[in-house]
Amino acid sequence: MILNKGNLLKKKNDVMELEEYSIKLLTKDRLSEVVELEHKVYEDLANKDILYVDSYDDMYQELVNGGKILGVLNSKDRLIAYRYISVPGSRDHNMGLDVGLPHEQLKKVIHLETTVVDPIYRGNGLQDLTLQIASKMVRKEGYRHLLCTVSPYNFYSLYNVMKNGLKIKSLKKKYANPEDENDGTWRFVLHSDLERTFKNPIDTVISKWANLELQKTLIDDGYIGYELSKETKQLNYMKFEDDTNEISA
Numbered sequence: 001m002i003l004n005k006g007n008l009l010k011k012k013n014d015v016m017e018l019e020e021y022s023i024k025l026l027t028k029d030r031l032s033e034v035v036e037l038e039h040k041v042y043e044d045l046a047n048k049d050i051l052y053v054d055s056y057d058d059m060y061q062e063l064v065n066g067g068k069i070l071g072v073l074n075s076k077d078r079l080i081a082y083r084y085i086s087v088p089g090s091r092d093h094n095m096g097l098d099v100g101l102p103h104e105q106l107k108k109v110i111h112l113e114t115t116v117v118d119p120i121y122r123g124n125g126l127q128d129l130t131l132q133i134a135s136k137m138v139r140k141e142g143y144r145h146l147l148c149t150v151s152p153y154n155f156y157s158l159y160n161v162m163k164n165g166l167k168i169k170s171l172k173k174k175y176a177n178p179e180d181e182n183d184g185t186w187r188f189v190l191h192s193d194l195e196r197t198f199k200n201p202i203d204t205v206i207s208k209w210a211n212l213e214l215q216k217t218l219i220d221d222g223y224i225g226y227e228l229s230k231e232t233k234q235l236n237y238m239k240f241e242d243d244t245n246e247i248s249a
């Protein structure tokens, strides 16, 4: 089933070409193409710390558990971008636990995992578009909370995710691996409650995007990262009167 289709611009030898694309849910038999694109994008990154590389086996298992991969295919049916989402359920890694969701809400959580776009197709808003499609799809299925991690050094991704209503709720080290003495890497944890709008802000503080120390202090003091400006690269942190975390089931 085609979830979306249209035209996009492809950068070829510094010339822009118009090309048709379609977005589909990928089946497990296309997982090796996903991993191939993921590795290609990873190899191309100047700062490898910003992308957590998912293995074939992990993604396969998550698809079995109800996860999905939205694939963006070009006119020749080649995978040029994807968005991978998973359903953590009652497992320990459910990020609802990082942001203090009540226990009964954990089953309504969707993890927005990796999104990658082939460099020659960047700038078409595919991260944004696939997030909008995924968000509508999971909402229809009865899920309520979108959660993801974003590296504080990944401006493009942070901007696209926050533009879609996800708010910064935590800043912590994730993906630690005690086996190789790796204590993890800094990540924002962002959350969107699809059934909630924020009301009655009582304070606002502006932070530079790169000032992690100030942001950590603000988060510890009950502020949430509310908006990111593309122009000034400043984050708007807000505190809300009614931010009680009391979410009814």
Ligand SMILES: CC(C)(COP(=O)(O)OP(=O)(O)OC[C@H]1O[C@@H](n2cnc3c(N)ncnc32)[C@H](O)[C@@H]1OP(=O)(O)O)[C@@H](O)C(=O)NCCC(=O)NCCS
Pocket: 041, 050, 051, 113, 114, 115, 116, 117, 118, 121, 122, 123, 124, 125, 126, 127, 128, 154, 156, 157, 160
């Ligand atoms: C983050 C990412 C998915 C965004 O791709 P996208 O949806 O095509 O980005 P956008 O369409 O929002 O791009 C907006 C602008 O930023 C630019 N841009 C996007 N990603 C960029 C990058 N990694 N480096 C430099 N410029 C980038 C685009 O060219 C575009 O510029 P323009 O406004 O002058 O045209 C893509 O950069 C990527 O695959 N990065 C590596 C993997 C990653 O970090 N994934 C997110 C974490 S899971």
